[in-house]
Amino acid sequence: MRVTGLVFLMAYSTLLSFALCAKEKSDTNVIEDTGRVHIIWESPKKYRDVRPSNQSPSRFREYVFNEFDEKFEALATDLPExxxxxLNITNVDLAGDVSFGGASSSLGRNFGSTVGDIRVIERVFIPSMxxxxxxxxxxxxEVLAADEKIKDTGFLQSSLRRGRDGPFVYEKRMLERWYKNEITPHFSGEVTKS
Incomplete structure (x- = not known):
């Protein structure tokens, strides 16, 4: 059993070193290690939609990742000691779509991020990861593992207070549901896998 733990730590250290080198050379992967949670944001420039409405793409990605890192860390507090x-995040599509000065979303994709850009939240632009x-x-x-593609097609159906609930409220709620359904039951004795 100690050998397995040692192998895990060595593999994680190697992966972390590789990813940090990759980040320095090409800025393709971002590694977050918050204690209980280890996250690799794999090739974030290729994500479907982590586009800012009015700031630099790299700063916005960093902001998004920090918000999600905090959410994953909060969720993982119910794991056993x-x-x-x-986590290896391979794609993110934020709720809504960035539009050029409030115009249709197809224009926003062509012009990039400018001061007049806004993120329009409509039910056709669902959050997914x-x-x-x-x-x-x-x-x-390893006690649990899976590949996931999650989305929330009904993200606009609940009553949320955006200002009060903070940024990325739709995505965070989607993550809460996933965690509650897929992780929590395995450690509470209530496995209800569908």
């Missing part, structure tokens, strides 16, 4: 959640995850116990043994 010593357990770790590892693609990622793989693994949960490791305190000894480094």
């Amino acid at each position: 010593g357990f770790t959640l590892m 693609a990622f793989s995850y693994q949960v490791f116990d305190e000894k480094g043994n």
Whole structure:
């Protein structure tokens, strides 16, 4: 059992080193390690929609990743002591679409981000994410793993107070639902996998 934990730590260290080198050379991967949660944001420039409405793309991505890092860390607090959640995020599509000065979304895609751009929230622009995850116990043994493609087609159906609930409220609620349905039951004795 100790060998498995050692192998896990060595593999994680190697992966972290590789990803950090890749980030320095090409800015393709972003690594976040918040203690209980280890996240690789794989090739974020290729994500479907992490476009800013009025700031630089790299700063906006950093802002988005920080918000989601905090959300994943908050969700993982219910994992048993010593357990770790590892995520490899491969795609993000934020709710809404960036439009040029409020014009149709097809114009926004052609002109890039300018001061007049806004993110228009409409039901056709649903939030979604693609990622793989693994949960490791305190000894480094994998206890849960899967590839996920999640989306929330009914994201506008609930009553949310955007200002009060903070940024990316639709995406965070989608992550809460996923975590509650896919991770929590495995550690509460209520496995209800469909």
